[in-house]
Amino acid sequence: MVNPTMPTDPVEPPYAGHGTLGLIAAEIWDHLWPWSRRGFAGQRALQAAGLALAAGATLMWVLAALGRLEAGAIIGWWFGWSVFEVVVRLGSKPYVKEGPWWGRRYRRATLMDMLCYVGFKNLLIGAALFIALKSTGLLVL
Amino acid sequence: MKTTIPAFLRNLLGAVSLALLVPTALADAYNARLPDEINTAPDLCSYAPCSEVLPGATEFSERKGRPFYVEGYAQRDGRRELVGYVMLSTDITDIPAYSGKPVVTLIGMGPQGHFAGVKILKHSEPILLLGIPESAMVKFNEQYLGKFVGANIEVGRTRPGEDVIGLDAISGATVTVIAQNQVMMASGGAVARQVGILEPVVREPARLKETGAALDWGALVKEGSVKRLTVRPEQVGLPRDGGAPFIDLWFGYLNQPDVGRTLLGETAWRNLMTQLREDEHALFVLRSGGRESFKGSGFVRGGLYDRVQVRQGSDTFTFRDLDYRNLYGLAAAGAPAYDESAIFIIRPEHQSASFSAAYPWKFVFLGNRVDRATGQRSFANFDTEFWIPAHYLEGGRPAIKKPTPVWLRVWQTRALEIGLFAVLLVAVAAVYAQRDRLTRASTHKNKWPVNAFKYTAWVISIGYVGFHLMAQPSITQVLTWFHALLFQWTWELFLTDPFIFLFWIFIIVTVFLWGRGLFCGWLCPFGSLSELLYKVGGAIGLKRYQFKLPQALHDRLKWIKYAVFFGLLAVSVFSMTLAEMLAEVEPFKTTFLVGLFNRSWPYTLFAASLLGLSIFIERPFCKYLCPLGAALAMPTTFRWFGLKRKQECDSCKACAKGCGSLAIDKDGRIDPRECMLCLDCMVLYTDDHACPPLAQERKRRTKAGLPLTPIGADGYYIPIKPVPAAKPAAA
Numbered sequence: 054m055v056n057p058t059m060p061t062d063p064v065e066p067p068y069a070g071h072g073t074l075g076l077i078a079a080e081i082w083d084h085l086w087p088w089s090r091r092g093f094a095g096q097r098a099l100q101a102a103g104l105a106l107a108a109g110a111t112l113m114w115v116l117a118a119l120g121r122l123e124a125g126a127i128i129g130w131w132f133g134w135s136v137f138e139v140v141v142r143l144g145s146k147p148y149v150k151e152g153p154w155w156g157r158r159y160r161r162a163t164l165m166d167m168l169c170y171v172g173f174k175n176l177l178i179g180a181a182l183f184i185a186l187k188s189t190g191l192l193v194l
Numbered sequence: 195m196k197t198t199i200p201a202f203l204r205n206l207l208g209a210v211s212l213a214l215l216v217p218t219a220l221a222d223a224y225n226a227r228l229p230d231e232i233n234t235a236p237d238l239c240s241y242a243p244c245s246e247v248l249p250g251a252t253e254f255s256e257r258k259g260r261p262f263y264v265e266g267y268a269q270r271d272g273r274r275e276l277v278g279y280v281m282l283s284t285d286i287t288d289i290p291a292y293s294g295k296p297v298v299t300l301i302g303m304g305p306q307g308h309f310a311g312v313k314i315l316k317h318s319e320p321i322l323l324l325g326i327p328e329s330a331m332v333k334f335n336e337q338y339l340g341k342f343v344g345a346n347i348e349v350g351r352t353r354p355g356e357d358v359i360g361l362d363a364i365s366g367a368t369v370t371v372i373a374q375n376q377v378m379m380a381s382g383g384a385v386a387r388q389v390g391i392l393e394p395v396v397r398e399p400a401r402l403k404e405t406g407a408a409l410d411w412g413a414l415v416k417e418g419s420v421k422r423l424t425v426r427p428e429q430v431g432l433p434r435d436g437g438a439p440f441i442d443l444w445f446g447y448l449n450q451p452d453v454g455r456t457l458l459g460e461t462a463w464r465n466l467m468t469q470l471r472e473d474e475h476a477l478f479v480l481r482s483g484g485r486e487s488f489k490g491s492g493f494v495r496g497g498l499y500d501r502v503q504v505r506q507g508s509d510t511f512t513f514r515d516l517d518y519r520n521l522y523g524l525a526a527a528g529a530p531a532y533d534e535s536a537i538f539i540i541r542p543e544h545q546s547a548s549f550s551a552a553y554p555w556k557f558v559f560l561g562n563r564v565d566r567a568t569g570q571r572s573f574a575n576f577d578t579e580f581w582i583p584a585h586y587l588e589g590g591r592p593a594i595k596k597p598t599p600v601w602l603r604v605w606q607t608r609a610l611e612i613g614l615f616a617v618l619l620v621a622v623a624a625v626y627a628q629r630d631r632l633t634r635a636s637t638h639k640n641k642w643p644v645n646a647f648k649y650t651a652w653v654i655s656i657g658y659v660g661f662h663l664m665a666q667p668s669i670t671q672v673l674t675w676f677h678a679l680l681f682q683w684t685w686e687l688f689l690t691d692p693f694i695f696l697f698w699i700f701i702i703v704t705v706f707l708w709g710r711g712l713f714c715g716w717l718c719p720f721g722s723l724s725e726l727l728y729k730v731g732g733a734i735g736l737k738r739y740q741f742k743l744p745q746a747l748h749d750r751l752k753w754i755k756y757a758v759f760f761g762l763l764a765v766s767v768f769s770m771t772l773a774e775m776l777a778e779v780e781p782f783k784t785t786f787l788v789g790l791f792n793r794s795w796p797y798t799l800f801a802a803s804l805l806g807l808s809i810f811i812e813r814p815f816c817k818y819l820c821p822l823g824a825a826l827a828m829p830t831t832f833r834w835f836g837l838k839r840k841q842e843c844d845s846c847k848a849c850a851k852g853c854g855s856l857a858i859d860k861d862g863r864i865d866p867r868e869c870m871l872c873l874d875c876m877v878l879y880t881d882d883h884a885c886p887p888l889a890q891e892r893k894r895r896t897k898a899g900l901p902l903t904p905i906g907a908d909g910y911y912i913p914i915k916p917v918p919a920a921k922p923a924a925a
Contacts, residue, residue, distance in 0.1 A: 057843040057862035128767060153834040165867075169831040180679055 061161040064148040069157060076157070083146060084174055087138050092145020103141040110134040114182060127183075135175045139167045223328060225771070226316045228298065233284065233562075238264050244280045247302030247311030251277040260503065260512035261286040263385040266302070278304040279385050282315075286381040288575055291373040292687070293318040299335075299374070301381050307391035309338040309382065319370050320670070320774035326788060330364045334371055335378075337361045343382035344392050349375050350607050369690045372600050383508050387547065395507055399473070400552035401588035404451040411528035419453045419586075420446040423559055423578040424483070430561050430574060442483030444530070445557045445578075448476040448537065450586045459525035466519065466537065474541050475549055477504070477557070478521055481534040488534060488559060504540055505577070506555040509547035513538045552592055554581035601689035612692050615663065619700040619717075622651050626704075626712055626871070633876040634905070638884035644873050648715075649729075652722035660719025665693035666782040667701065667718070669759065669821040673766045673773055701826065709833040710826035711871030714816060715855075720782050721816050721870075724808040725854075731809035740810050748856045751818045752868060759824035779819060781805075812854040813870070827867035837864055837871075838879055840909050842887040849875035880905045 056063055068079035088100055113130040142162070149166045151158040162170065232241040239245075239254035244266060251266030253274070258264065262285040266277045283299040291297050295318040302311035312335035314328075322328055338361075341347060345359050349372050352360035363371050386392040414420040425440045427433060432440065448454040449470070454463040457478060466476055479502065481488055490501040499518070504511040521535040542549040549555070556577040584590040598606070605612060625632070625647045635643035659665050671694060678684070688695050704712040714721050732740055743751065758779055766773035781801035784793050790801060804815045816823050843849065843862030850858035853875060857868035864875070882888040882905065891911055895902055903912040 054841075055844040055861040055863070057839040057841065060863050060865060125767070150832065152836065154832070166831055169828040169867075173829055173832070183679065 059151050059158070059160045061163060061166070063151075064159045064161050066146070066148055066159055069159065087141045087145060089145035092141070096141075096144040099144065100141060103137055106134055106137050131175060131179050135171050138175070139164075139171045142171065143167050223314045223317050224322065225318055228316055232282065232315075238262070238282060239280065242280075242282060242300050242315065243313060244300065244302070247300050247313050248278050248280050249302075249310060251280075251302075254280065257285075259385070259388045260498070260510055261384050261388075263388070276305050278302055278310050279389060281381050281385050283377045283381045286384050287377055289373055289376050289380065291317065291319055292367070292369040293320060297370070297374055297377065299377060299381070301378065303343060303382055303385060307343045307382070307386045309341055309343065309378070312336070312338055312378070318771075319367070320771060322367065322370070326364060326367055327792075330367070331370075331374075334361065334364055334374070338378055343379070343386045347375065347379060348603075350603075368604070369687065372604070372690065376600070380508065384510065387509065394547045395509060397506070397548050397550035397553055398592065399550050400582065402450050402551070402582075403586055403588050405585060407452055409452060409456045409526070411524075411526040411530075414446065414453060414456060414526060417583045418581070419450070419583060420444055420457075421557070421578050421580050423557060423576060425486075425559060425561060425576045429576065439484045440561070441481060441486040441488060441559065443479055443481055443488060443557075443559065444532075445477055445479045445580070447551055447580065447582055448478055449551060450582060452586065456526050457524055457529075458521075459523075462522070462525070469519075470539065473549075474539055475551060476519075476537055476539050479536050479538065479557075480521065480524070480530075480532040482530040482532045486561075489536060499538070501560050502538070503558045503560065504538075504549075504555055505558055506547075506549055506553060509549070511540045511542065511547065511549060513540075517541060551582055552587055553594065554579055556580065599686065601686050601692075604690055605692050608692065611663065612696070615659070615665070615693055616696055618651075618654060618659070619696060622647075622712070622716055623700070623704060625651075626708065626716070629873055629876060630907075633873055634880050636877045636881075638878055638881050641874070641877055644877065648872070649726075651716045652726050655717050655719045655722045656726065659693070659697075659717070660723070660786045663693045664787050665691075665697055666720060666786045667694065667697050667713075667822060668777065668780055668782050669762060669825060670774055670777045670780075671698070672822065672825050673762065673770065673777070676763070677766065677770060705826055705829050705833065707834055708871060709830040709836070709866045709869060710823065711830075711866075711869050713826065714820075714823055715870030715872055718816075720780075720785060721813060721820075723785070724805065724813045724815060727805060727808045728810075728812045736809060740812075742854075742856060743811070745856060745860075748817070754818050755820050755824040756827075758819060759821035762821055777821070779821065781815070816870070817855070817868070830866050833866055836866055837869065837876055838907075838909060839864065840879070840885075840887060846886050848884065848886055849878050852878070879909045882911075885909070 066079075066083070068076060068083075071079055088103065092100060110130055110133075113127060143164065147162050147167070148159045149162045149170050150156070151160045160166075229241045232238065235241060236256040237254075238257050244254050244264065245251055248266040250268050252269060253267045255265040255267075261281075263279045263281040266280055267274045268277045269275070279302070281301050281303070283301060284296055288296050297314055297319065298316040300311075300313045300315055301309065304310045314331060314335070317331075322331055338347070341359060346357050347359045347361060349363045349368070350358075350360050352358060361371070361375065383392060387394055409417075409419075411420065415422075421444070423441075423443045423445065425442075427435050427438075427440045430440055446453060446457065448457065448463070448466065451463075454467070454476075457463075458466065470476060479488060488501050489499060498515075499513040502513065517539040519537040519539070521537045524532075540549050556579050558575050558577040561574050561576060581591065629644075632644045632647070636645075675688075678687070700717075701713045715725075716722075728740065731737075742748070762773050762776055762779075765776060778797065778800075781797075781804050784790060784797045784801040785805070790798050804819075807814045839862060846862065850860075850862065854872060855868050855870045857865045857870075858875065859865065878885045880888075882892040882902070888905070888910070892902060894900075895911070900914060903914060906912045
C-alpha cells in the first residue's frame with residue numbers, strides 16, 4: 054500500500070533509532086560521507102572510482118587553499134564531484150529527509166530528490182569554503 | 195476536460211519559437227571597444243568625441259591637471275576663447291555601476307561650471323543591453339545639461355527646502371543611474387575645484403602632539419602610523435605569480451614628531467622639516483614586494499609621478515619632481531627590506547586645495563586593469579585609508595560626518611513604500627500560516643475564505659509590486675548572487691534595491707517553511723497575472739476552451755524549466771552577459787520593467803503569447819519554462835511543512851482531478867516542487883461533502899443516527915468514544 058503522506062515511500066536509515074546526539078552525529082556524517090558498506094558491496098567499481106574522485110576534490114580544495122587554483126577549476130571540480138556524488142548516494146544512501154530537519158522522517162530518494170539534496174548541500178559547503186578561503190586571503194578572485 | 199491542444203495554440207507556440215530566434219540589435223555602447231590610447235594619450239580628444247559634449251569648442255588642449263581634464267576653445271573674433279572643460283570619467287573615478295564595472299562617460303562642462311554635454315562611451319550594464327533602450331540613459335544624462343556642478347543633485351524627487359535638485363530615475367535601472375550620478379558629480383566637482391569654479395574645502399589644520407614615546411616599526415604599524423597597500427596580480431587582471439604581490443607598499447605621515455623621528459632618525463627628520471612650509475606635509479613610501487615601480491617613468495617625461503597620489507575627501511594631491519626627496523634609509527627597528535623608496539611632499543597651495551593631517555586621507559596607487567574577457571585595459575585605483583592616531587592630535591580626532599550611503603538614502607526616501615511592501619509580505623505569510631482555519635471555513639463549492647486573501651494578494655502583487663514597484667524577482671538575481679558569492683559580495687549592491695532585497699528574504703524563509711508555492715502561487719507578479727488571466731478567462735465564458743495537458747505529457751514537460759535553469763547557470767560561469775541575454779526567457783522585464791509596448795516585437799510577442807496562453811492553460815510559463823521556479827523548486831524538496839494527506843488519497847482521485855498545478859500523482863502524492871499551494875486540496879481535506887472518505891463516514895453516521903463530531907487534524911471525524919457511565923455513589 055502506498056503512503057500518500059510522503060512524496061515517496063518511507064525509509065528508515067540505520068541510525069533512525071539513535072538518541073538525539075547520536076542522530077545529529079550520524080546525520081552530519083551522512084552529509085559528509087556519501088558511501089556505505091552496503092552500497093560499496095553493490096557498486097564496488099563505482100564506489101572505488103568515487104573514492105578516487107573524492108580524493109581529487111579534496112586535493113583541489115587544498116590547492117585552492119594554497120592559492121594555486123583558479124576559481125573556474127574549483128567550480129568545475131566541485132560540479133564534477135557533485136554529479137558523481139549523486140550516483141554514489143543513489144546506490145549507497147538512497148534516502149532524504151522529509152519534513153522538519155529536526156524530525157525523524159526519511160523517504161526513498163528519487164534521482165531528482167538526490168540532485169536537489171547534493172546540489173543544495175554542496176552549494177552550501179562550497180560557499181562556506183569559498184568564503185573561508187577568501188576571508189583568510191588564500192583565494193583572490 | 196479536454197486534453198488536446200487546439201490548432202491555433204499550436205500555431206501560436208510555433209510563432210513564439212520563431213520569434214525567439216530572431217536576433218536583436220545590440221546597444222551601441224555596450225562593452226564598446228575603445229582605443230587603448232583613450233586612457234593614456236595626452237591628446238584625449240583625438241580619441242574621444244570631445245566636441246559632442248562641449249558644443250562650440252573647436253580646439254582642445256592636451257590632458258592637464260590632476261585628475262585629468264582638457265580645455266576646449268573656440269575662435270572668436272580672431273581670439274582663442276575658453277569654452278569649457280572636458281573630462282573622461284575614468285580619469286577621475288572608477289565608481290562601479292550595477293555590472294561591477296564603471297560606465298565610461300565623457301563629460302563637458304562650461305567655463306562657469308554648468309554641464310554642457312554628456313556621452314556614454316562604454317558600459318557593461320545588462321539592463322541597457324536588453325531591457326531598457328540606451329536612449330533612456332541618454333535622456334537621463336540630458337537632465338544634467340545646464341545644471342551647476344556645485345548644486346546638490348540627486349536621483350529622486352526635488353526637495354526645494356533642502357536645496358536638492360532631483361533627477362528622474364530610470365525605472366528598473368535605479369542602481370545604474372545612482373552610480374552614474376555619483377560619477378557625474380565626482381568628475382565635475384574634481385575638475386571644477388581644480389580650475390577654481392568651486393571653492394576648495396577648508397580643513398582645520400592638525401595640531402600635532404609630541405608624546406616622546408620610543409617606538410619601533412612594529413609599534414608604528416600596530417598603532418596605524420604606518421600603513422600597507424598591497425595589490426595582487428589578480429586584481430589587475432594578471433595571472434597569479436606564485437603568491438607574489440603585484441606591488442607591496444608601506445607609507446606613513448612624517449610630520450608627526452614621534453613618528454618622523456622613529457622612521458628617519460633625529461637628524462634626517464629635522465632636516466626634512468626645515469625644508470617644509472607650515473602647510474606642507476611629508477610622507478614616506480617604500481616598496482617591500484613586487485616588481486612594479488610606484489614611481490613609474492611618467493615623471494621623467496612630464497615631471498609628474500603618475501602612479502601614486504593622495505586623496506582627502508574630493509581633493510586629489512599629486513606629486514611633481516620638485517615634491518620628491520630621496521629616502522636614504524629607515525631608522526625604525528624592524529622595518530622590512532625594500533628596494534624602492536621616496537619621500538613625497540604634499541603642497542596644497544599648488545593644487546587649490548587644503549590638506550589637513552587631522553582628517554583621514556587615502557594613499558592611492560593608480561594601476562591598469564586588464565579585462566580578462568576582452569583584453570581591454572582600464573584604470574583601476576587601489577587605496578588604503580590613513581588617519582593619524584588620536585593620541586598624536588591635540589584634542590583627539592575631529593568628529594566627521596560621513597555622507598549617508600546611497601543605499602540608506604534609497605531606504606529613507608522610499609520608507610513608506612518599503613513599509614507597505616513589508617506589511618504585505620508579513621500579511622501573506624501570516625494568512626498562509628492560518629491556512630487550516632481558512633480551509634475549514636471553505637467548502638468545495640465556496641472557497642472564498644481562502645480565495646479572498648489569495649486574489650487580494652494577486653491583485654496587489656500585479657499592480658503594486660509588479661507595475662508600481664517593479665519588484666519582480668528574477669533568475670538573473672540568483673545568477674548575480676551566485677557570482678557575487680564567488681567573486682565579490684557587496685551588501686550595498688543588494689541593499690540599493692530594497693524591494694527585491696526584502697522579497698528575497700521572504701522567498702528564502704517561506705521556501706524552507708512551506709515550499710516555493712507561497713511565492714510562486716500567491717505573490718509572484720507574473721505568476722499572479724498569469725493565473726488571474728486564467729480565472730478571468732473562465733469567468734467570462736472561455737471555460738470550454740480551457741484545458742490541462744495530459745498528466746504524462748506534463749510530467750515530461752515540467753523538466754524543461756530545470757534544463758533552462760541549469761543551462762543559464764552553466765552559461766553564466768562562462769559569460770554573465772550571455773546568461774543575462776538568455777534570461778530573457780523570463781518575460782518579466784517586458785511585462786513589468788519596460789512595458790509590453792516599449793520593446794522590440796519579438797519580446798512583446800513572446801510575453802504576450804505567454805499571457806495569452808495563460809487564458810487557456812493554467813500558468814504555462816510557471817509549469818514548464820520558469821527558471822526561477824526551478825531554482826526555488828529544488829530547495830522546496832526540503833520544506834519543513836507540507837500539505838496533509840489521508841491514506842485513502844492513494845486510490846481517491848478527487849484532489850488530483852481539481853489540482854490546477856497537476857502536482858498530485860496517481861498514488862495521491864503531492865509533488866512539493868510543482869505545488870503552488872492553492873489549497874484547493876486542503877479545502878477538500880476537511881469538506882465532509884466533497885472528500886470521499888469523509889462524505890462516506892458522514893453518510894454512515896447520519897444513517898446510524900450518530901453525531902457528526904468535529905474533524906480532527908488528521909482529516910477524519912474525531913472518533914466517538916463512549917464514556918462509561920459514572921458509578922452511583924455508595925450509599
